[in-house]
Amino acid sequence: MTAPEPGRRAAGRVALVVNPSAGKGRAQEVLPEIAGRIRDAGHTLDIWLSRDFGEARELIHKAANSAADVVAVMGGDGILHLGVNEAARAQLSGPSAPTLGLIPAGTGNDLCRGLDIGEDPLKALDVILAGHERQIDLARVGEAFIGTIVATGFDALVNRRANDMNWPKGSARYPLALMAVLRTFQPLQYQLTIDGVRRDLDAMLVAVGNTRSYGGGIRICPDADPSDGLLEVTIIHPVGRPTLLRLMPSLYTGKFVSDPCVELLRVRDITIDGPGLVGFGDGEMIGAAPLTVSQVPAALRVCLPPIPTR
Structure with a gap:
């Protein structure tokens, strides 16, 4: 396999955690195309669906501490907040922790807007599939990022x-x-x-x-x-x-x-x-x-x- 360019990832394993009810069902509607595009790009894909906030936290924690190369979180700002926290903690614990991917499918989508990812879930997926990654700052209050x-x-x-x-x-x-x-x-x-x-x-x-x-x-x-x-x-x-x-x-x-x-x-x-x-x-x-x-x-x-x- 040809080595990826600096700042880019090669194809690997993606753990996708989804809140299917986000955006009045928008996440559930777009999920088949999201999954198909990830697989078509040559990645191995695991899909984990959450039914509530607590289960989402548990699934993202497992994904962020798994052997995946990317933990992609799809939904509104609530589940993306969980993704930020679990991915940051996992990465601080070890350099081999997965990179975080963000797919907006809610109604606010302020985190993706603020990171110039945008509000379109398919365009956000293109960002993940392009393989570019960077370090960003976070605010911290107590134990929360x-x-x-x-x-x-x-x-x-x-x-x-x-x-x-x-x-x-x-x-x-x-x-x-x-x-x-x-x-x-x-x-x-x-x-x-x-x-x-x-x-x-x-x-x-x-x-x-x-x-x-x-x-x-x-x-x-x-x-x-x-x-x-x-x-x-x-x-x-x-x-x-x-x-x-x-x-x-x-x-x-x-x-x-x-x-x-x-x-x-x-x-x-x-x-x-x-x-x-x-x-x-x-x-x-x-x-x-x-x-x-x-x-x-x-x-x-x-x-x-x-x-x-x-």
Whole structure:
């Protein structure tokens, strides 16, 4: 067999863990074509279907500690969050652990969006089959790795409200949840320790980003780069409801950062504390304050598109 190019993998074994209900059944629908393309590319394929979050965690743990060359995870941001954590832990334990492949099939797909993989599952599979891999940074809170954003304020309350909504499905929940929380929201008290320096302030939110977006494309940390060894922190200082409503459309483009109420920081670690604050990471509850978010450089080896040459 001809040796692969540097940064590329040869054909091997792929362990594919799927949440078949993700994206209103989108994952189940596209699975036959995904499986066929992997086999047609010469890979040996094992498919593991999860029925719930707990089973998904168990299957991904087994796959990440198996003899596979790639553990590919297909579904929404919840199961991709599990993939990030189990693959990172396995890789930190040994260099022969599988590379992580990400196939978006949910409604938010913020991790794949932030890694420039995109939202199309078949195009994401092409990234895996192309064989390019790179190390990326991760945020860490306690024992949990975070690929996207740690939310701790207004955004965390919106996340919680959206998670509790039975209707509508998908990312359409977030604007509705936002409007519901906005009716009664008041600025929150924060005690921050930023790279060792204490700072007390009131704010609407403090978001800490490894990648750019959450909530189905809200670019809350628009310049976050998961390969620069730093976290991007976005602080929205106290404003009235009319200002927040005015800023809403520009949250999806990142242009809101030009407003005077927005402050951006680049940090290595930040501790967030304050009365009643809770944190969400990758859309999952990670606990109550105080929360220390640290950047872990080159923590995860993942299949990614090649860096464009200039």
